Amino acid sequence: MIEQLLTEAKNACRTFQMVDTDTKIQALHAIAQKLIDQQDRILQANQKDIAQAKENGISAAMMDRLLLSPQRIQEMSEGVRMVAHLSDPIGQVIREMDRPNGLRIKQIRIPIGTVGVVYEARPNVTVDIAAICIKTNNVCILKGGKEAYYSNMALAQVMQEAIADILPVSPIYMIDAIDHEVVTELITDREHVDVIIPRGGKGLIQHVVQNAKVPVIETGAGLCHLYVDKEADIDMALQIAQNAKLQRPSVCNAIETILVHTDVAKEFLTRLAPMFAKVQVFGDARSLQYIPGEMATKENYATEYDDYKINIKVVDSMNEAIEHIYTYSTKHSECIVTKDDKRAQYFMDALDSACVYQNASTRFTDGGQFGFGAEVGISTQKLHARGPIGLSEMCSTKYEIYGNGQIRE
Amino acid sequence: MIEQLLTEAKNACRTFQMVDTDTKIQALHAIAQKLIDQQDRILQANQKDIAQAKENGISAAMMDRLLLSPQRIQEMSEGVRMVAHLSDPIGQVIREMDRPNGLRIKQIRIPIGTVGVVYEARPNVTVDIAAICIKTNNVCILKGGKEAYYSNMALAQVMQEAIADILPVSPIYMIDAIDHEVVTELITDREHVDVIIPRGGKGLIQHVVQNAKVPVIETGAGLCHLYVDKEADIDMALQIAQNAKLQRPSVCNAIETILVHTDVAKEFLTRLAPMFAKVQVFGDARSLQYIPGEMATKENYATEYDDYKINIKVVDSMNEAIEHIYTYSTKHSECIVTKDDKRAQYFMDALDSACVYQNASTRFTDGGQFGFGAEVGISTQKLHARGPIGLSEMCSTKYEIYGNGQIRE
Structure with missing residues (x-):
């Protein structure tokens, strides 16, 4: 034809x-x-x-x-x-x-x-x-x-x-x-x-x-993660969480899941709760102690919402966070918030997503923000x-x- | 399974x-x-x-x-x-x-x-x-x-x-x-x-x-062309033709078709004939005046022989050669033999094959010859x-x- x-x-x-x-x-x-x-x-x-x-x-x-x-x-x-x-x-x-x-x-x-x-x-x-x-x-x-x-x-x-x-x-x-x-x-x-x-x-x-x-x-497919490390600047982590989820929830570089280290979970999630008041939360048992929401299923962790919904999970180690990201990520963009550059580099080396961030919002995965001037989209393949x-x-x-x-x- | x-x-x-x-x-x-x-x-x-x-x-x-x-x-x-x-x-x-x-x-x-x-x-x-x-x-x-x-x-x-x-x-x-x-x-x-x-x-x-x-x-697919320009060094063109066809006919970077400018067709083909004695020639009417063989069909020009067979065609201009290559090439490797660098550059700019040569054998399309040390093969795609x-x-x-x-x- x-x-x-x-x-x-x-x-x-x-x-x-x-x-x-x-x-x-x-x-x-x-x-x-x-x-x-x-x-x-x-x-x-x-x-x-x-x-x-x-x-x-x-x-x-x-x-x-x-x-x-x-x-x-x-x-x-x-x-x-x-x-x-x-x-x-x-x-x-x-x-x-x-x-x-x-x-x-x-x-x-x-x-x-x-x-x-x-x-x-x-x-x-x-x-x-x-x-x-x-x-x-x-x-x-x-x-x-x-x-x-x-x-x-x-x-x-x-x-x-x-x-x-x-x-x-x-x-x-x-x-x-x-x-x-x-x-x-x-x-x-x-x-x-x-x-x-x-x-x-x-x-x-x-x-x-x-x-x-x-x-x-x-x-296009963007199931992006934010990992708040035990060495995170919590103020910074909160700002990034807010920006990466709420500045424009409908786009592929917005986050869908926050993983937070157990050492800082209470402070981070307690302070996140009011900021995420209008966001529907799916959490594990530990995170739901600090932020209201419902129990997350495996399906939640595997869902790209592009909406006012977020998955939250408390992890015992950075390796557990990496493991989670390997299981569920579409390999678009992931972020670690930490003051420890060695821990950041380990996280960034271990993951094979297209963009891995230390201390910046995943919302920067964008041709304009990278200085490319114009872009056709975000490639999520390896070739x-x-x-x-x-x-x-x-x-x-x-x-x-x-x-x-x-x-x- | x-x-x-x-x-x-x-x-x-x-x-x-x-x-x-x-x-x-x-x-x-x-x-x-x-x-x-x-x-x-x-x-x-x-x-x-x-x-x-x-x-x-x-x-x-x-x-x-x-x-x-x-x-x-x-x-x-x-x-x-x-x-x-x-x-x-x-x-x-x-x-x-x-x-x-x-x-x-x-x-x-x-x-x-x-x-x-x-x-x-x-x-x-x-x-x-x-x-x-x-x-x-x-x-x-x-x-x-x-x-x-x-x-x-x-x-x-x-x-x-x-x-x-x-x-x-x-x-x-x-x-x-x-x-x-x-x-x-x-x-x-x-x-x-x-x-x-x-x-x-x-x-x-x-x-x-x-x-x-x-x-x-x-x-892998390699229907490669040699174009002998009117400004060619005929000795060089003959050596390259011999090398590109006969040094190892079974491989993808060997040539399958020679296009020769009408101004030099007689000299080039007359001298090529004894060198290509054991090669089966498929030519157009003009080339068969100078080298023994049978009439080429469109199918011949579209065939990668990987064998002791060659297509030959006399062309009136470089543009006719380019046109022919666009019609039949698998976009692997093409060569122009010419002393005129401007003509060479025009030819090389006009074609979109993976490798375009001036005055060298297409047999060099190889990871080892390029200095890569090891290769997995020759990519013939654009991505x-x-x-x-x-x-x-x-x-x-x-x-x-x-x-x-x-x-x-």
Whole structure:
């Protein structure tokens, strides 16, 4: 059904990979401008989606993700300009090697090629991904959620019009279909699609991971832990707990479980209780002595709530905390609060999560906070990218080898 | 069927990731020594495989891959000692960032975790992979071919005995089964297996790529091209053609197609003809004027022979050569022979193959030749690793973030 579109996208790679830095910047600024100029058209399209959503009775949270406003369009536009200003990763030399036989080998960053993105209700993803792909000379193939159909089509068209006279070929392919079969086609076409990135809820991500034949960069799952060590600064631990859980509970880098060393459990939990008054607590018997809540089950410890809910457990040692994290973590982000740097380093070495913190909130696991400028999501897999997926992570590499007639003995 | 083994392997990661550089070196030297000490036992096991192979009437080529000898065991042992001497990639700091809020972020190399390897007849793969995995603190789960069953079991046992008193946990798991269902289990168990690397023929690799749920590093396919430019040094082009096709035709970095610019076609091909006397030529009409052979079909240009066969085509321009390579290449290795560096750079920029050469044989696409010391294979995918898979490519990364109470605004 979409084979022709996928073929065109793959063919576009050859031309688009050769587009130079200045032209890419010019294209990005043109998009930023056009989004503002065509604001009314985008908002009208968005209104169609909103009307449909109201008819279908979608949740307030989903409605909020879907809704566009002049301010949100302004933010998208500024986001695109920010990507324009980031330094160009393409062509960067990663390493250079001179071999004894005179061969000079350079490893350089190149585009991945075609990047398929399957996502849900937020229309800003359309613009974010397109901007990042343009900056990295990748061709994007976008499949948004049906809830945002009109908004996504309008945004894609506005962007395509903006760059039509600047780029030799369009790097933005929007799949104009709302059925699920096109997703299957997209995620299994190894000939035309180089990588698939799912962005959205667990259902979407698991569907893609389980059914893709194209290599996937898995994103999103975040069952993150905070461990309050016996050597913790308790004031600091309380501030971090509050920030990591409550500043924005719905996101993947928020914590779901607090492990607290028995030596400091009473002080920490007694003081945490009023701060977490509006949070539903699932605790073990020891922690429930100090903070009101209900008994936690194994299932609680294995659940990513993304909500005003928290698991708490008192542990007798750092090793018990590490053991717990190994059992339940999705390997996104974990934090230890301790004044003892040796204990911190042991904890950080022992864990293999993408991000391990000493004395800072897990909420910093974010491309912007890491200084990457723009991000596609948080990778929770071991291959290719881990943690925030910035511009470098949206690149592949190749080796250029310069000789003067070398042959192999 | 093998769930217990996969669970044990995954659990072993936690302990094995903490093993330090010196202990890993000691373990590798112990393996190298034990392989020599237990040579007779290994050769006896190999004889069982050979006897079975004779009964089943396998090909001479397969028999050669299967056969072990004191010399081959000596080579395996030396290979392990060489890996021992390579510098340790684990813990290497890839980048460090200081953020304006005082956070210090370090990206460091860590093990991948469990590495499943599915391979065919060559028993030396058992030792190569185990050594590389020990060096990179990865736990390997090996599934060899049924032809080499007794040899692989003996090699794995000898290695396990060698390290039993040195390592706190065994990082070598050999699947003791010859049926195909265990492969399915291995390549779909996302909970216990972090990455799958297939090593072998196209059938095996395609089976794994198409059926795996675990992330795969694809290896091996090599339809490589040599382009002889109008500005080529013809003597050099002839030497490279000979080396890249004939030095070892059965391997993935040998060339399958020569594209020659019309301006130099007559001289190059006339002189190539006697050098390629024993090679079966498939050419276009123009090339067959100068070198004997039969007409090439599209299928010829799309075939990786790994044999004494070559495709030849005369092109009118470098762009036609690039176009041809884009149509047929598996994106492994391509070479341009030209004295004109600007033309070379254009060619190398335009292609997105893993390795692009100016004036050197494609046979150099190899971990040893690149100076990596050891390699697991040649990656032909865009994600994670491209080209020779050395120790760095067998690592994942994590971020360690050091703070003093930072919370997110």
